[in-house]
Amino acid sequence: MSDRVRVVVVDDHDVIRVGVKQSLGEGVEVVGEGRDVESAIQAIADARPAVVILDVHLPGGMGGGALDVLDVCLKKPDPPRFLALSVSDAAEDVVAVVRAGARGYVTKSISGPELTDAVKRVALGDAVFSPRLAGFVLDAFGAAAGDVAVVDEDLDKLTAREQEVMRLIARGYSYREVGEKLFISIKTVETHVSAVLRKLQLSSRHELAHWAAQRRIV
Amino acid sequence: MTSPANERLARPLRRRAPNAAWPRALVGAAMLMAAFATASARFGWPRPAAWVVPLVAYVVGLALVWSPLDLASVEDARRPEVVIGLFARDHWARVVVGIGLAFSAMWWFATWHYTDQPVVRLLMVPPALIAALALLFGPWLVRLARQVRVERSERIREFERAEIAAHLHDSVLQTLTLIRKNSGDPATVAKLARAQERDLRTYLYQDRRTAAESVATALAAAISAVEDAHAVAIEVVSVGDAPTDKHLRAAVAAAKEAATNAAKHGVAPISVYAEVSDDHYQVFVRDSGPGFNPKRIPADRLGIRESIMGRVERHGGFAAVASKRGQSTEVTISVPRRAENGKVAR
DSSP states (O other): OOEEEEEEESSHHHHHHHHHHHHTTTTTEEEEEEEHHHHHHHHHHHHHSSSEESSSSSTTTTTTTHHHHHHHHHSSSSEEEEEEEEEEOOHHHHHHHHHHOOOEEEEETTHHHHHHHHHHHHHHOOOEOOOOHHHHHHHHHOSSSOOOOOOOOSGGGHHHHHHHHHHHTTTTTTTHHHHHHHHOOOOOHHHHHHHHHHHHHHHHHOHHHHHHHHHHOO | OOOOOOOOOSSSOOOOOOOOHHHHHHHHHHHHHHHHHHHHHTTTOOOOOTHHEEEEHHHHHHHHHHHHHHHHHHHHHTTTTOTTBSSSSHHHHHHHHHHHHHHHHHHHHHTSOOOOOOHHHHHHHHOOOOOOOOHHHHHHHHHHHHHHHHHHHHHHHHHHHHHHHHHHHHIIIIHHHHHHHHTTOHHHHHHHHHHHHHHHHHHHHOOOOOOOTHHHHHHHHHHHHHHHTTTTEEEEESSSOOOOOOOOOOOOOOHHHHHHHHHHOOOSOEEEEEEESSSSEEEEEOOSOOOOOOOGOTTHHIIIIIIIIIIHHHHEEEEEEOOOOOSOOOEEEEEHHHHHHHHHHO
C-alpha cells in the first residue's frame, strides 16, 4: 500500500481510544476521534477518513449507538468504511451493526498487528470476519443443527464453499490459511467473505437481527 | 438492556398539610338541614318522607369514608412503598364519623316499619344492607388489592437490585481490591482483569444457562479454567447448542485437555470452535505453532493418547491431531449424537 490509511477512532472511553491509537501500526494514520454519536459524525465529516473504527455502544444520538452513526454517515456521498470494535459478544449487537453497514467486526481483545491488518483490509473494500462473527453467521444461516428451512432466495443461504470458508474462519484460520486449506487463492477467499457479508447485510431471512435476539436452541 | 433507575434510593419525604376543613363542612351541613327543618315547620311545607334524613346521613357518611381514600390513592402513585394501613392518621376521625353516620342510617333502615308484612322486610333488608356495606367498604378492598400489587412489584425490583449489588460486590469489587494489592505484578493483574472481564461479559450479554443445559456453556467454562490456569487468552466460538449428555461431556473434557496442551506448548492466538449438528458434536482446538510431529509422541505420554483420543473413542467418537513442525496445530474432536443417544437408557 502506497499511502497511509486515514482513520477516525470512535469510542466513548478515552483509555480505549488511546490504546487503539497506540496499537495501530505502520501504514495507518489517525486523523480524528469521536467520543459520542454527534462528535463521531462531526469528526467523520471533517476528516473524511477512509476507515472508521467504531465502538458499538456509544452515548448520544437516538440511543442506537453505532447504528445512529452508520445511519447518518452511510447516507452521505462517498462514505468511509466502518470497522466495528466492541467488547460485546452478544449476537444481536454484532449482527445489528454489520447489517447496518459495517464491513467487519472485531472484539477489543484483538492484537495491534491484527487490528492494523483488519483496518487495511477494510480500507481495500474487503470484509473482516472475526471467528466470533463467522460463528454467528453459521448459526444464523443454519449451518448447524436442524435448520433445514426451505429457502428460495440465493441471499438466504450460504453456498457450500462459503460455509466451508466461514467454518475455517470460526476455527481461527487466517484468510491465507483458509486459502491453503481449500486450495484456493487468498483473493478467492476474500471474494467469498465479501459475498457472505453482502448476504448478511441484505438477507431478509427471518430478520437476522431478530434471530440473534432470540436465538434459542431446543 | 434496561438502565438502572436514576433516582436516589431513599425517596424524599413529603409532608402534607393537615386538612381540617371537613368538621366545619359537616357542622355547616347539619345547620343547613336544621334551618331547612325549621323553615318547613314554620311555613307548613309538607314533611319530607321518613327515609330522606337517613339517606342523606348515609351519603354524607359515604363521602366522608371515601374522600381520604381518594387522597391516599393519589399519594400512593407517588410513594407506593409507604404502607400506611388504610388511612393516614389525620383521616381517622373523619372515617370514624363517616362510618358512624352510615351505620346509624343502616340501623334505622333495618328497624324501619314501613310495612307490616315481615316477609317483605325479610326479603328487602338483607340485600339492601349488604349493598350498603359493599358501597362503604368496596373502595377499601380495591385499594388494598392495588397496594398488594404495588408492593409485590416493588419487592421484585428490590430483589433484582439486591441481586445486582451482590453480584457486583462479589465480583468487581473483590477483583479491584485484588488488583490494587497486586499492582506490582503485571501477570496477576492481567489474569484478574481477564477473568473479571469474562465474568462480567457473561453476566451482561449472555443467557445464563447452566453447564448441564448447554454444552456451549460447559465448553466455555472448561476453557475459562484453562485460560486462568495458564494465563492465556483463548477465543471460544460455539455454533448451535444442546443439553450436555455424557458423550458431549467427554468431548468437552477432551477439548479442555487439548486447549491445555495448546496453552502449554503452543503460541497464541488459540481458538476453540465447536459446532452442534444433528448427528455430531465437533470441537476444533487450534494454536498458531510451533507444531510437532504427532507420530513421535513417546508412548508414556498420556495427554493426547489417553485424555483426548481414548476418552472420545470410548464414547463412539474420534479425535485427530493435525500438526507439522513450524506450523499450527489443530486437534479435531468429534462425537456422535443421536445414534448413540438412542441406546442409552434415560
